[in-house]
Amino acid sequence: MPEVDTRPLDTARKLAEAGDLAGAATIFAELAADPAEPDRAQAAVGLAVVLEESGDVPGARTAARTALGTGHPEFAAQAACLLAGSFEREDLTDQARAAWQAALGVGNPAYVPLAHMALARLATGDQEAEEALRAALATADPEVASRAAQRLAEVFLEEGEAGEAAEVLLEALSVPEVADVPRLRVMLGIAHLELACAELSAAIEEGGDVETSALAIELLARTLPLRGRDEDAERVWRYGLESTDEDLAAEVRLRLDRDA
Incomplete structure (x- = not known):
């Protein structure tokens, strides 16, 4: 009693x-x-x-x-x-969103990150979800910022926005004691691979001297499989091998034959 x-x-x-x-x-x-x-x-x-x-x-x-x-x-x-x-x-859902908004309105920093993540989960559209995830990332909560950055990066990579993905991942990695650092770094590496592919593609399209063009073709063709794009890599090799510039085609052949 x-x-x-x-x-x-x-x-x-x-x-x-x-x-x-x-x-x-x-x-x-x-x-x-x-x-x-x-x-x-x-x-x-x-x-x-x-x-x-x-x-x-x-x-x-x-x-x-x-x-x-x-x-x-x-x-x-x-x-x-x-x-x-x-x-x-x-x-x-509507009532739940209103309650999470009320939690934000109280202003207790211990609950703000959780509320932002919940609002991202319950968002009615992509833009609303992105805004909530960015707000969650901005709280600099070690756990929540990591999760928010990963979700944002996944969306940006799917949409072909590798630069945006890299930015949010770098922001998360700047958070003191942020959680899941290895995963964040792997995703950042993936974003950088996508950026590299874009730059190499642009270099090939813009043209240049034989050595530079052949190097760009080789690097792109060898990088694409790392992103699961084997067929695209084969097309890049063919592009170089079938070039009307005989010197370029020969240089690409030499680079490809190094694997033989």
Whole structure:
């Protein structure tokens, strides 16, 4: 049994931990109903949690809204996250987005990165998702910035925007103690390979002396397979071998025959 002088909030917490959800809810509800109660925000969050565990989803949401309405920097943010999670579990996307926006509005930096990532996940379009991911990256949270950069880079690489991919990966790598550095570096290397392919293609199209053109053809043809583009590599070799410039064709043949 809790001691007589135990704070009601602590008593409710102990009851909840002991499995007496109804008893905990009674105390939490009394505290949350009192606008003058200094622990009102925390009690409302506690009430939301025990009601959720009890299966009273509407009641839990009402309690969470009470906590959110207090504007408390910690417990209002927790309440917004509880609301968002509740709505997401029922695929109520619009309400979930609004709750995550409310979490951002509280301004607690501990919850901002999580909210941005959630808004990216629930985005209604590519532009909205990109903006949310960039905002998550900008928080410089070691875990979230890494995940946001990886997702952005994947999208940019799929769209052929290797330069954009490289930029976000470099931004993530500049974050102190950023997570998953090896993965970020591998993706940066991939972005650089794509950039190299673009530069080599441009060099081939623009033309030049025989040695430079042959070198560009060889480098491009040997780089493309690293990106799984074997057929493109074969076309590049053929382009050089079938060139109307006999000197260029001969130089490309020499470079290709080095593999024989």
